[in-house]
Amino acid sequence: MSQEWPRRPEDLARRYREQGFWEDGLLDGLLREQAARQADRPALVSGGDRLSYAELDARVDRLASGLAGLPIRRGERVLVQLPNRTEYVVTVFALFRIGAVPILALPALGPADLESLVRTGGAAAMIVAPGRGPGASSAVAERIARTAPSVRHLVVTGDPGGGEALPWDSLLSSSAAPPTGPASPERSPDDLALLLLSGGTTGTPKLIPRTHADYRYNARASAGASGVNGAAVYLAVLPVAHNFTMVSPGIVGTFAVGGTVVLSPDPSPTTAFELVEREGVTISALVPALVGPWLEEARRSGRDLSSLRVLQVGGSRLDEATARRVGPALGCRLQQVFGMAEGLNNYTGLDDPEDLVCTTQGRPLSPADEVLVVDEQGDPLPAGAVGELLTRGPYTLRGYYRARELDPLRFTPDGFYRTGDLVTRSENGDLTVVGRVKDQINRAGEKIAAVEVEEMLMALPGVRGAAVVGLPDPVLGERSVALLVVPGQECPTRDEVRAQMSERGAAAFKVPDEVRRVGRLPLTGVGKVDKKRLREELMREELTRG
Numbered sequence: 256m257s258q259e260w261p262r263r264p265e266d267l268a269r270r271y272r273e274q275g276f277w278e279d280g281l282l283d284g285l286l287r288e289q290a291a292r293q294a295d296r297p298a299l300v301s302g303g304d305r306l307s308y309a310e311l312d313a314r315v316d317r318l319a320s321g322l323a324g325l326p327i328r329r330g331e332r333v334l335v336q337l338p339n340r341t342e343y344v345v346t347v348f349a350l351f352r353i354g355a356v357p358i359l360a361l362p363a364l365g366p367a368d369l370e371s372l373v374r375t376g377g378a379a380a381m382i383v384a385p386g387r388g389p390g391a392s393s394a395v396a397e398r399i400a401r402t403a404p405s406v407r408h409l410v411v412t413g414d415p416g417g418g419e420a421l422p423w424d425s426l427l428s429s430s431a432a433p434p435t436g437p438a439s440p441e442r443s444p445d446d447l448a449l450l451l452l453s454g455g456t457t458g459t460p461k462l463i464p465r466t467h468a469d470y471r472y473n474a475r476a477s478a479g480a481s482g483v484n485g486a487a488v489y490l491a492v493l494p495v496a497h498n499f500t501m502v503s504p505g506i507v508g509t510f511a512v513g514g515t516v517v518l519s520p521d522p523s524p525t526t527a528f529e530l531v532e533r534e535g536v537t538i539s540a541l542v543p544a545l546v547g548p549w550l551e552e553a554r555r556s557g558r559d560l561s562s563l564r565v566l567q568v569g570g571s572r573l574d575e576a577t578a579r580r581v582g583p584a585l586g587c588r589l590q591q592v593f594g595m596a597e598g599l600n601n602y603t604g605l606d607d608p609e610d611l612v613c614t615t616q617g618r619p620l621s622p623a624d625e626v627l628v629v630d631e632q633g634d635p636l637p638a639g640a641v642g643e644l645l646t647r648g649p650y651t652l653r654g655y656y657r658a659r660e661l662d663p664l665r666f667t668p669d670g671f672y673r674t675g676d677l678v679t680r681s682e683n684g685d686l687t688v689v690g691r692v693k694d695q696i697n698r699a700g701e702k703i704a705a706v707e708v709e710e711m712l713m714a715l716p717g718v719r720g721a722a723v724v725g726l727p728d729p730v731l732g733e734r735s736v737a738l739l740v741v742p743g744q745e746c747p748t749r750d751e752v753r754a755q756m757s758e759r760g761a762a763a764f765k766v767p768d769e770v771r772r773v774g775r776l777p778l779t780g781v782g783k784v785d786k787k788r789l790r791e792e793l794m795r796e797e798l799t800r801g
C-alpha cells in the first residue's frame with residue numbers, strides 16, 4: 256500500500272532526537288517505568304477501582320495477552336469508544352503494548368462518523384461499551400462490525416447482552432506474561448502509536464497519526480508546563496478519548512511523571528467536587544462551557560477544594576469576563592490551553608501576570624515548535640496582526656492518515672500544518688485566538704469574526720453563553736444572529752447590545768442583526784459550541800416559519 260501517513264524528513268527526525276525532544280521508549284513503557292520505580296504509588300482511581308502502578312501495569316499485561324491471543328497483531332487498528340472508566344486506560348495501554356493502534360472515538364460520536372472511522376482506519380476490531388438497557392449494547396457497533404470487511408472482533412465492556420460480541424473481561428488472560436517485550440528490537444518509537452480524531456466542528460472527522468516518540472514528548476513537556484509531577488492528582492472530567500484529557504498533560508502526562516489519575520464518570524461539577532475533596536485533586540481540565548457551572552457550584556457547595564492548584568481551560572475560546580472569575584471563585588490558578596489533536600499545544604504560564612492569563616491563549620509548548628501567522632497569500636505577518644496560524648514541530652502531524660489528497664490543502668509544501676485558526680501573536684509570542692478562518696459572517700462583504708462579537712456579548716450582565724452565526728439573507732448575503740443563554744434574567748435587547756459594543760469601540764456592522772434568547776446552545780461531544788448544528792437548526796426554523 257502507498258504510504259498511509261507521511262513521516263518527518265530524516266534530518267528533522269534526527270534533530271528532534273539529538274536535541275532530546277524525542278526519547279527512546281514506547282507509550283506503554285511509561286507505565287512499566289513507573290511500576291519499576293514506584294510500584295505501590297496510586298496510578299488510577301475510577302469508581303470503586305484504586306490501582307497502584309504495579310497493579311495497573313499487570314492488568315495491562317493481562318489484557319495485552321488476551322488481545323494478542325485473538326489475535327490482534329502489531330500495526331493493526333482498533334476502534335476504542337469507551338467512557339471515563341478503568342477499562343479505557345487498560346485497553347489503550349494494552350494496545351500500545353502489543354503495538355496495535357487505537358483509534359480514539361469520543362462516546363458522543365454518531366453512527367455515521369463511527370462507520371467512516373472504522374472504514375478509513377481499516378479497523379481489525381472494535382472495543383465499545385454496552386449501551387443503555389440490556390442487549391441495546393453495541394447495536395450500532397454490531398451492525399458496523401458485521402458490514403465493515405476489515406472488522407474481525409467486537410469486544411464489549413460489561414454485559415454484551417447475548418449478541419455476537421466478546422466480553423472484555425474474558426480477555427483478561429490469567430497469564431501476566433507480556434506478549435512482547437516493551438521495546439522488542441523490531442519496534443521503534445517512530446511507529447504509529449494512535450489515531451486521534453480531528454476536532455473540527457464541521458465535516459467528517461479525519462484521522463490524526465501520532466507516534467510513540469511524539470506523544471511521549473507532548474505528554475512529558477505538557478506535565479512540565481502545568482506543574483504536574485509525582486505528587487499531582489489529575490482529575491479527568493472531559494471525555495478521556497479527547498486529546499486534551501489524554502496528553503495536555505492529561506492521563507499520559509500524569510503517568511509520565513508518576514502522578515495519580517482520577518476519572519470522573521460524568522462532567523457535572525457536583526461529581527467533580529466530591530472527587531476533588533475525596534482524592535485531593537490538584538489539577539483538572541475543562542472546556543469553557545463547563546466553567547460557568549463550576550463557578551456556580553463553587554458558590555453553593557460546601558466542598559473543600561483547597562487541594563486544587565490549577566484549572567486548565569481550553570478547547571474553545573474562554574471569554575475574559577469568565578476567565579477573571581476562575582481564580583477568586585476556585586482559589587486556584589487558571590491556565591489557558593490552546594491545543595489541537597493535530598499537535599501544537601499552547602499554555603499560559605503558571606507565573607504569568609493575571610492580565611496575560613485572562614486575555615491570551617498561551618505560548619507554544621516546545622522551543623522546537625515553529626509558528627507562523629500568515630495572510631491569505633501565505634505571507635508572514637508582523638506581531639499584532641490577525642492571520643492564520645501555521646505550525647510545524649516535534650509533535651505536530653505532517654499529514655492525515657490515509658488522506659494524501661488533503662496534504663496540499665492542509666499543509667504547506669515545507670510541512671507546516673494550516674490550523675485554520677485566526678490568531679494574533681504578541682512580540683513575546685503570546686497567542687490570542689480570534690476566530691476560525693471559516694467561522695466568519697460575510698455581511699454585505701464585511702467580514703465579522705464570530706468570536707470577537709461573542710466575547711463582547713459574554714461581558715453583558717447575566718449572559719452565560721453566546722454564539723453568533725450567519726444566516727442567508729436576500730439583501731445582505733448573510734445577516735448575523737446572536738443566540739444568548741441568560742438564565743433567570745432578562746435577555747439584553749438589541750439596543751443594549753449595540754450600546755455595549757459601541758462603548759467597546761466595535762464597528763456598527765458587527766452589531767448582530769438579531770438577538771435571540773435560547774435555553775442552551777448545542778455542544779459537540781467534548782463540549783464546544785456546535786456551530787454547524789446551530790446553523791442547521793436555525794435554518795430549519797426559518798423554513799418552517801416560511
Ligand code: OOB
Binds near residue numbers: 454498593
Ligand atoms: C483541542 O483539540 P481539538 O483537536 O478538539 O480542537 C482543536 C481546535 C483548534 O484548532 C482551535 O480551533 C480550537 O480547537 N481551540 C481553541 C482553544 N483550544 C482549542 N480555540 C480557542 N481557544 C482555545 N484555548 O481542542 C485541544 C487539544 C489539546 C489541548 C487542548 C485543546
